[in-house]
Amino acid sequence: MMEPQPAAVIVGVDRNENKETFDYSMEELANLSLACGVMVAGQLTQRLDHPTPSHYIGAGKVQELSAMMKACGAEMAIFNDELSPSQIRNLEASLQCKVIDRTLLILDIFAERAQTREAQLQVEVARLQYMLPRLVGLRESLGRQRGGVGTKNRGAGETKLELDRRRIEAKITALNKDLETLVYQRQLQRKLRKKNEIPVVCLVGYTNTGKSTLMNALLDRSRSPGSRKAVFVKDMLFATLQTHVRSMELPDRKSFLLTDTVGFVSKLPHDLVKAFRSTLEEVAEADLLIHVVDASHPEAEQMAAVTEETLRELGADGIPVIYAYNKCDLCSGKALPPMRDNAILLSAKLQFGLEELLQAVSSRIFSDYVRCEMLIPFDQGRLVTYFNDHAEVLASSYEVEGTRLQLECKRSDFERNQAYVIRD
Structure with missing residues (x-):
């Protein structure tokens, strides 16, 4: 018998930004909640220039949120921005329920989906870095622990909070050491590729735009049978959390490495980007990027803009780009998003437009x-x-x-x- 899904109310502050952008951000928050196994029972929004420092939303909205949660039987509130430690503490005290922010939600999804040792380490580091400033000392945690033996010369000791903080910092240090070994191995692999003068092409884009499906479709056209090992594909957010590298050999015997990377999302937690930087370095050192855009999505332009901003943060904005507008088979009767330069329309699922993409890739990376x-x-x-x-x-x-x-x-x-x- 399946356990019932926990219910939540999602909460967002509209900072007088573009209404369509805000609406999509809230829709995405609902999808992230569902991806984490949480049913969305209601939604509450408030228009403010800035979230309130104490509770993120105004006092009246806090009362409205409490009443809404009781009415729909919600067990938690999920907020559309990263909350400060004091905001979480104040909201939980006022609402008497669990409070989660967008950052923790994404971290939970990454933790659940991480399959490789490297991805698991990276997610754990990001989770601990998120927790560190949010440790709250209450009651016995603030009580001083006595040091020494007997009744004399008792040291002030450390608070439980300080001990927890030290343990987390020590664990982050240990995990980062384990990651350094894996990062070193990845750097050696990259050096070997450069030495062998093998071009690297990276698939980048928003989460769930079809990057892995496109990679499998391209691999079917490779002359090298050993390179055709398919990568995992599923219609869900963050299906890929590790880098997949496959060799592609074209009919004219030209070959390159094709890389599938972690999908991006708006408001991607800084600690997560930092933890995954070693994986995302594959993007920054590529010879060519294929930016996969979901042409059927109503917010395709916004999603492409988020990807481009993330690439700028990674220092990959100077790398040549081909835009692959995927899922065109779902665009019947819909207006296509504005096309960027070097755009190719295709459907990875129905496998049309792939030859044009490979020709564009070949002309870019084999110009010498x-x-x-x-x-x-x-x-x-x-x-x-x-x-x-x-x-x-x-x-x-x-x-x-x-x-x-x-x-x-x-x-x-x-x-x-x-x-x-x-x-x-």
Whole structure:
């Protein structure tokens, strides 16, 4: 028998911003609550220039919220912004119920979805950093603990609150050490890719825009069977919390690494971005970004803007971008969002528009390829094998002096093998 879902009232302050933006933010909060297994029983909003310092909402609204919660049987209140420790304390005292803010809600979802060791460590660090300033000392926690033996020379000791704080700080330090090992391994992998001159293409975008579905659809077109291991796909927020890297080999033997990353969301907690920075460094060091936009979503433009702002925070705003407007199969009868430059319309689910996307990617990251003709001596047969594996051989023939190849190859390979290039 399934346990009944806890019910909550969601609360937001409209700071006289764009009404559609605020409405979508509240709708997203409801979806985040559902993703966390909480049923939304009601909604309360208030228009203020700034949230009140003591309770986030005004005193009259606090009473209205209390009455609403009793009427609909809600067990908790979920607020659309990050609350200060004093706001949480005051609200819980006034409402006599559990109070959660948007940040904690997102942290809970990440904690539930994290599968890899690295993702679990990153979420735990972010959760502890969120908790640290919110430790509240009450009653026995504020009572001084005595130190020493017997009745003489008793030290003032530490409060329970101070001990809790020290334990959390020690745990954060220990977790960060474990993360450093994993980060070092990831940095070594990136250095090896750069050494091998393999281009890296990153899929970025708002959560649930179809990045993982698009990655699987592109992998189906890879010439390398070993790279076709599918990534997890599900129609839910934050289905991907770890970086997936797969090798893509195109029909002309050009290859690159395709990376699927964590989805973004508005008001993404700062501690979470900080904790996941090592994972998101994949984005900042990519050669090309594919910004996946849900073309069927009414707030597609706002979601794209949030992604671009997050990329700026990560220092990835200078990387070339291709905009992939996904889910166009759901746009029948709907107006498409405003198109940015370098935009491609596609449907990862129905697999149309993918060839155009791959052509756009190829033209961007393989612009340094050179068409040439080489005559390779027979005693350098390893070079013929190399070019057959790493270049597009357009034609080949055997002559007295060696193997004649017409090919398109990397400029670096062209420059390394100048001795065999046939000049016109």
